[in-house]
Amino acid sequence: MKQAVTLKDLARELNIATSTVSRALKGSPEISAITRARVQKLAKELNYEPNALALSLRHSKTNTIGVILPELVHFFFSTVISGIEDIAYSRGYNIIICQSNESIDREILDTKALFNHRVDGILACVSRNTSVYDHFIAIQDKGIPIVFFDRDVPIDASKILSNDFEGGYNATKHLIESGKTNLIHLSGPEGLMLSEQRTRGFVQAHQDLGIPFNKEKILRCGDEDAQENFKIIQNALQKGMKFDGIFAVNDIAAVGALQALQAAQISVPQEVAIIGYSDWQFSSFISPTLTTIRQNGNEMGRKAAELLLEEIHSKDTFIEPKSITLPTEIILRGTTLNK
Amino acid sequence: MKQAVTLKDLARELNIATSTVSRALKGSPEISAITRARVQKLAKELNYEPNALALSLRHSKTNTIGVILPELVHFFFSTVISGIEDIAYSRGYNIIICQSNESIDREILDTKALFNHRVDGILACVSRNTSVYDHFIAIQDKGIPIVFFDRDVPIDASKILSNDFEGGYNATKHLIESGKTNLIHLSGPEGLMLSEQRTRGFVQAHQDLGIPFNKEKILRCGDEDAQENFKIIQNALQKGMKFDGIFAVNDIAAVGALQALQAAQISVPQEVAIIGYSDWQFSSFISPTLTTIRQNGNEMGRKAAELLLEEIHSKDTFIEPKSITLPTEIILRGTTLNK
């Protein structure tokens, strides 16, 4: 196994000091043109590549940012990562990715690992059951900027969130305006602020548009699991529950609901309309195509990365945290009636 | 901004040498129990964390592996990454991810960046239009092991591939055995070995089962784009092409085909059966549900990571490359008739 070529190797070969080699390689005017040329020639010949580790150690700068998120196999998150990677790459940064698998323990270990690697900053979407935040605070205290995305946290830091209230509101409003007035809501896990916001939008739209509302209209669905939601709707139907519209907290839940309705020979959207959330890739493939609320994951990733890089490059010790809320967009498709 | 705590800080505080601190922290028996306790206590108080950069430089070992792949927003690849991350995490490794966006130039830069970061090894799925491999060879020459996955390459290295020939063969066989004998194939991009293997399987199955075959049965579809494949099938129908089964190189193409058939009022699977490839998440959601060939991406990622770690930890200079071909599995669903 060949060892990588170092400055010292070049210096020895040319019988000069490593400092001279270093300066010559970066075209310092201090070095004579002749020496400079000799060094650069040899470096090219031996295929010299600087050791990023040594550079990082010297400059206390790794040009690396860490990303922590709950899941990798997830359409929305993969679009976010892609956005992050785009920006990072264009600015000469690499990204280290950790998936917490929605585990707080794992998340804590991840923050430690990223700190030990001396990443220049961290982008994080906290796990569902994260309720203490000491591990993030500790990182901040060590001077490493963190930008949170998608899921809100009670930490004084920059955040890129999606307007989940607006999304829930508009989804519900759309159902109501298309003539459905007896809606139910498949809500996300309790404690996850993002899904509570969507639920809040659901409730508010009822009030604003003068549609009666009661708590029974909210059916809690835990995970992103089509089967589970299939059963929830099937159950509701068996119990004789009446409704003409469903707002699901995500597209997977919406698909489960759709399949339950189809299995029960209930026509969509004529008898019951459905609207999902996030515009997963499949949502335009299924039949009928799924009306949904689009969140621009790529944009969220790009914005988050840009904000983080800004903080990284900021000379100031203290940075006023920014909070950006991205708008959502309703995508009208087949599972709702368009008036 | 606080600076991170270093060994030197602890040493100064306790008025002892850094070497003593270092040994004490790792419980060396050379150090007296009293000193050891004092050091460990202070380290905990000041929240000391070792600088992984310095360690990496010292040991020429970063405990980091690089991953290069064409796309992040892709169901199959995201499952592969997830598998890689699982193994890497369990062995104390971090992963740096680069997406090449199917660009060879980007891929070359990525290999350079990963080498400069001195990753201990690389997992790579080459871009579609990679036809020279010098950038990978160069890395290998520097003693960094590479394991390729999913897409085959003419390089002497370990590989984890999926049995695309088998997949194509079984898909075709299934269509034929369910009574369809006039098949067409939506094939992947030319030059991509993986899709050519699937096509080979398609052809071979015809021969083995005694079904006539000619080249017109192969329709080339470039990208994973439902719209494009929608048009291809629509076109074929308009031209009066006759067929009763479609083998699509991936599920996205299959969906495009399905939609084109549905738009033309052709019943699936009665008049035309469809089988896709990769078992994307949506394939069990659409209607009818999509019969497909499942590749276990998670397994591929795990195997690739395990193989790479094996090579990383191997003491031997030369490692005999291993080639593992993972079997595929046919998932019978609604778009084909099950006899």
Added chain:
DNA sequence: TATGATAATGCAATCGATTACGATAATAAA
């Protein structure tokens, strides 16, 4: 010819940790 200015390069510290080796002191053995 001596001196100052300038150009070109080397020396050595530094980043944070590890570790071979040497040094000191205390204790035990002779």
Added chain:
DNA sequence: TTTATTATCGTAATCGATTGCATTATCATA
């Protein structure tokens, strides 16, 4: 009391690159 032994800790080199400062050589000027 002297020597050998052991326990404990410090010194300094090292990983690969950068950079402030010193050094040398060269040339021009007084």
